[in-house]
Every structure is written in C-alpha cells, then in structure tokens.
Amino acid sequence: DAGVTQSPTHLIKTRGQHVTLRCSPISGHKSVSWYQQVLGQGPQFIFQYYEKEERGRGNFPDRFSARQFPNYSSELNVNALLLGDSALYLCASSLVGGIRSLAKNIQYFGAGTRLSVL
Amino acid sequence: GQNIDQPTEMTATEGAIVQINCTYQTSGFNGLFWYQQHAGEAPTFLSYNVLDGLEEKGRFSSFLSRSKGYSYLLLKELQMKDSASYLCAVSWVSGNTPLVFGKGTRLSVIA
Numbered sequence: 001d002a003g004v005t006q007s008p009t010h011l012i013k014t015r016g017q018h019v020t021l022r023c024s025p026i027s028g029h030k031s032v033s034w035y036q037q038v039l040g041q042g043p044q045f046i047f048q049y050y051e052k053e054e055r056g057r058g059n060f061p062d063r064f065s066a067r068q069f070p071n072y073s074s075e076l077n078v079n080a081l082l083l084g085d086s087a088l089y090l091c092a093s094s095l096v097g098g099i100r101s102l103a104k105n106i107q108y109f110g111a112g113t114r115l116s117v118l
Numbered sequence: 119g120q121n122i123d124q125p126t127e128m129t130a131t132e133g134a135i136v137q138i139n140c141t142y143q144t145s146g147f148n149g150l151f152w153y154q155q156h157a158g159e160a161p162t163f164l165s166y167n168v169l170d171g172l173e174e175k176g177r178f179s180s181f182l183s184r185s186k187g188y189s190y191l192l193l194k195e196l197q198m199k200d201s202a203s204y205l206c207a208v209s210w211v212s213g214n215t216p217l218v219f220g221k222g223t224r225l226s227v228i229a
Contacts (some may be wrong), residue, residue, distance in 0.1 A: 010193040017165030033216055042205050043161065069223035090160060097216070099177075102168055102209060107217060109160040111154075 002027070004093050004110035012116045018079040021113045025072050032074040033037045033107060034066055035090040043090055044073070049074055050097025055072030081117045121136045122220035124206050129226045136176075137190050137222045140206030144187040148209040152180050152218060154180055155203045164191070193225075201227045 005024045013019055022024075031050040035043035048056040049068035055063050068074045078085055091105035122142045130136040142150070149168045153161035153164065165173050167182035167189060179192040191204055203222040 030172065035219075040221070042207070042222050044219070045215045045217065048214070048216050056216060058215060085203075102166055105209070105216065106151070106163055106193075108163060111160045 004108055006091050006110040006113050008113055009111065010114045010118075012118060013081050014118050015083060016110045018019070018077065018082050019081060019093055019115060020076075020095075021091075021115075023074045023076070023088050023091030023093075025074075025091075026108055029093035029095055029108075030072055031094045031105075032068055032072065033096035034074070034076045035092065035109075037062075037088045037090055037112070038086075048077065048097055053070060053089055055097045070108045078115075083117050086115060086117045088114050122206055122208055122218060124204075124220045124223045127224045127226070129228060130193075132198060132227055134196050134229050135192065135194050135224065136196060137192050138204050138206075138225065140189045140191070140220060142187050142189075142206075142208050142220075143183065146210045146212045147184060147187070148211045149181055150180075150189050151209070152155060152178075152189075153205040153209040155205055155222065157202070161205055175226065189207055196227050197222075198227050198229070201225060 012048040033048040034046040044094040045058040052068045063079045066076045066102045088113045095104040124140045152164040155161040165180040165186045177194045190198045206220040207217040
C-alpha cells in the first residue's frame with residue numbers, strides 16, 4: 001500500500017513568488033495535516049483538514065492557505081514567498097481528525113517537499 | 119505555554135542502551151508520541167502513550183508519567199542504523215493543534 005505521497009520533492013522559488021504543494025494521504029485516511037520543519041527543529045503545525053473542513057490552524061500568516069479535496073488529497077499554498085519560508089514542508093495523514101481517539105489520530109508523514117526561496 | 123523539552127544531542131555505543139527523556143507541561147495533556155527521523159527523511163511513527171507506564175515494541179520502549187509530565191524512549195541493543203533524530207510530540211485536549219513537537223534529540227551511535 002502506498003504511504004503519504006507529496007509533490008514536488010524539491011522546489012526553488014524566488015522572493016515574492018507563490019508555491020503550491022500537493023499531498024495524497026494513505027488510502028482510507030480522511031485527515032491531512034501540514035507542518036513546516038526548519039533545520040534543527042521539530043515540525044511546526046500549519047493546518048489540519050478533516051472531511052474537507054479546516055479543523056486547526058497554527059501560528060502562520062495569512063500568506064499560508066490550504067484546502068482538502070473530495071478525494072481527501074490536499075494542497076498547501078504559500079503566497080509572497082519570503083526567504084524565511086525556506087524549509088521542509090511535511091504532510092501527514094491520519095484516519096480521523098481531532099483528539100478523541102489518539103489511536104485513530106496517529107499521524108503518518110510523507111517524505112516532504114524541500115522548498116528553497118532565493 | 120506548551121513547552122516540550124528534550125536533550126539536543128546524545129551519543130551512545132553500538133549494542134548499548136540509551137534513554138531519551140522528554141518533559142512537557144501537564145495541563146490539558148492528552149497523549150504523547152515518539153517519532154524517528156533520519157536526516158533528510160520524513161518522521162516515522164514509533165509509539166504513543168496515553169496512560170502511565172511502559173509500552174514495549176521490540177528494541178524500543180516508551181514510558182509515561184502523566185503526573186510528572188515526563189516520558190522517555192528507551193532503545194536497546196543499539197545499531198548504527200538507529201542514528202537519527204528522535205522527536206517527542208504531545209497532543210493536548212485544548213487548542214487546535216494535533217501535535218506539538220519538541221526540537222528533537224539527535225542520537226549518534228558509534229562503534
């Protein structure tokens with residue numbers, strides 16, 4: 001079975017441009033979360049979507065947006081890129097969203113998209 | 119705050135046992151997860167704890183004390199391939215964040 005897949009794997013952009021990152025969850029998983037990871041730090045939460053609705057948002061500016069499609073895949077969009085947006089962007093999927101059932105909310109990560117902003 | 123603290127780096131010898139500690143704020147605690155992340159790769163799920171006690175999975179075990187806000191990941195019979203970052207992540211009842219991660223502990227296994 002395929003795990004979480006993300007595309008592209010690497011991306012180079014310049015300041016001011018926008019970027020769209022894509023994620024396909026594990027089959028049967030209905031929740032997708034996005035994280036940003038800079039070198040030497042743990043992943044930082046950006047968004048969670050469950051059943052196509054936003055269920056959580058981290059402390060990121062409005063330049064960051066996301067959506068989830070009927071097939072549960074997801075896109076993360078970042079506008080007006082800054083140098084500080086350079087990072088590894090991780091997508092994670094889980095069976096459900098929310099905190100009631102931790103066993104069903106285990107996050108499984110994709111390999112990530114490494115974004116470099118020049 | 120939701121501070122999660124874990125050591126930045128550890129070094130251990132092949133075949134030995136190493137314990138990686140993680141402390142967190144207890145208010146609103148829901149559960150704790152451990153992930154392994156090799157350089158340049160995605161985090162992979164190792165274990166989670168909700169109740170006090172030890173969860174064992176082969177060479178890896180994870181312990182939780184809810185009242186003390188303390189967990190550890192125990193790695194036995196260390197192998198060179200265990201060299202990686204180990205991330206402690208907490209789920210809180212309040213808030214809208216599925217997981218809050220610590221900064222990770224970079225473990226180096228030496229011969």
